[in-house]
Amino acid sequence: MSEGPLPASQVQVVLSDCSAEDAGRLFAVLCGQFSSDRCAEDEPHERAEHRPTVWSGTFDTATAPKSTAKPTARLSGPVSLEAQGTPGAVQRLRDVLDEAFTVQERTEEAGDQEVQVRLRVDSTPAPATGVV
Numbered sequence: 001m002s003e004g005p006l007p008a009s010q011v012q013v014v015l016s017d018c019s020a021e022d023a024g025r026l027f028a029v030l031c032g033q034f035s036s037d038r039c040a041e042d043e044p045h046e047r048a049e050h051r052p053t054v055w056s057g058t059f060d061t062a063t064a065p066k067s068t069a070k071p072t073a074r075l076s077g078p079v080s081l082e083a084q085g086t087p088g089a090v091q092r093l094r095d096v097l098d099e100a101f102t103v104q105e106r107t108e109e110a111g112d113q114e115v116q117v118r119l120r121v122d123s124t125p126a127p128a129t130g131v132v
Contacts, residue, residue, distance in 0.1 A: 009062035011085035016054040018079040023055040025073040034059040061092040084116040
């Protein structure tokens, strides 16, 4: 994913197998918690019809998440996410994803100082209302 090692607090994120809207929603959750090279005006968009598109961003997990409110977003379907960084930085990013979405780990590859994880991210099921 990256050319060289990232600073210890940064995580490189690549999204695929999703719509531009879902990529935007997922990045909005992450940008709401961590500083990033993606700005609010940098909305994901499709480049070409019927061609695979990926979106990427780098997130700095050095500080605690910006908000104590539980991040939420609804996705129209599952998103493939790859994250690369130091184990601690990837875990901090994963913690935020776990708060907002249903996350399943597909694979993890560990190197000397970095890990790369492949995740399947989907909307958290709506809470039961108790009405039958």
